[in-house]
Amino acid sequence: MTDKEIKSKRREFLKNIGRLVGYGTLGGVFAGFARSLWPNILYEPPKRVRLIDPKNLAEGMNYFPEHRLFVFKKGNEVWAISAICQHLGCTVNFVPFGQKVKKKILGKIIEEEWEFHCPCHGSKYTQDGDIYAGPAPRGLPHYPLEIDPATGFLVVDMSREVKKDWRLKV
Numbered sequence: 779m780t781d782k783e784i785k786s787k788r789r790e791f792l793k794n795i796g797r798l799v800g801y802g803t804l805g806g807v808f809a810g811f812a813r814s815l816w817p818n819i820l821y822e823p824p825k826r827v828r829l830i831d832p833k834n835l836a837e838g839m840n841y842f843p844e845h846r847l848f849v850f851k852k853g854n855e856v857w858a859i860s861a862i863c864q865h866l867g868c869t870v871n872f873v874p875f876g877q878k879v880k881k882k883i884l885g886k887i888i889e890e891e892w893e894f895h896c897p898c899h900g901s902k903y904t905q906d907g908d909i910y911a912g913p914a915p916r917g918l919p920h921y922p923l924e925i926d927p928a929t930g931f932l933v934v935d936m937s938r939e940v941k942k943d944w945r946l947k948v
């Protein structure tokens with residue numbers, strides 16, 4: 779190969795590199811522009827969800843892992859408590875006592891059949907979801923339930939909270 783041919787090949791090689799860099803830069807600019815056309819939306823799970831035919835609820839605790847939600851049934855009353863720890867969002871454990879137990883919590887004697895304990899950093903919630911130990915800044919939210927008139931199924935609305943003594947009669 780002559781010197782002239784070697785120089786020509788080198789020139790061609792450098793041109794190709796230049797083209798590659800140019801196309802890469804253009805591609806990056808175009809990709810950035812295309813991405814800017816899509817809004818930054820966080821797709822959250824729906825807040826209002828259908829749960830179950832209330833006839834199929836067990837007496838006591840019913841857990842819906844896909845919604846991280848406890849639904850309790852006592853006689854003809856039902857209510858819903860979130861299973862999401864209010865510290866950093868771990869799922870709390872349901873801790874049943876098997877009987878009514880009197881406990882002194884925050885200076886008051888209360889009777890409980892269960893509690894909620896967070897396995898992550900030790901927050902503890904009473905049977906009603908009130909926080910009494912650990913780093914969680916607030917209690918577990920209670921959500922309203924209703925019966926969907928079209929299907930007869932229980933529906934929970936997790937977009938709003940209700941007081942802890944709120945009950946739905948079924």
Ligand code: FES
Pocket residue numbers: 863864865866867868896897898899900901912913914
């Ligand atoms: S996430 Fe429950 S105590 Fe930290």
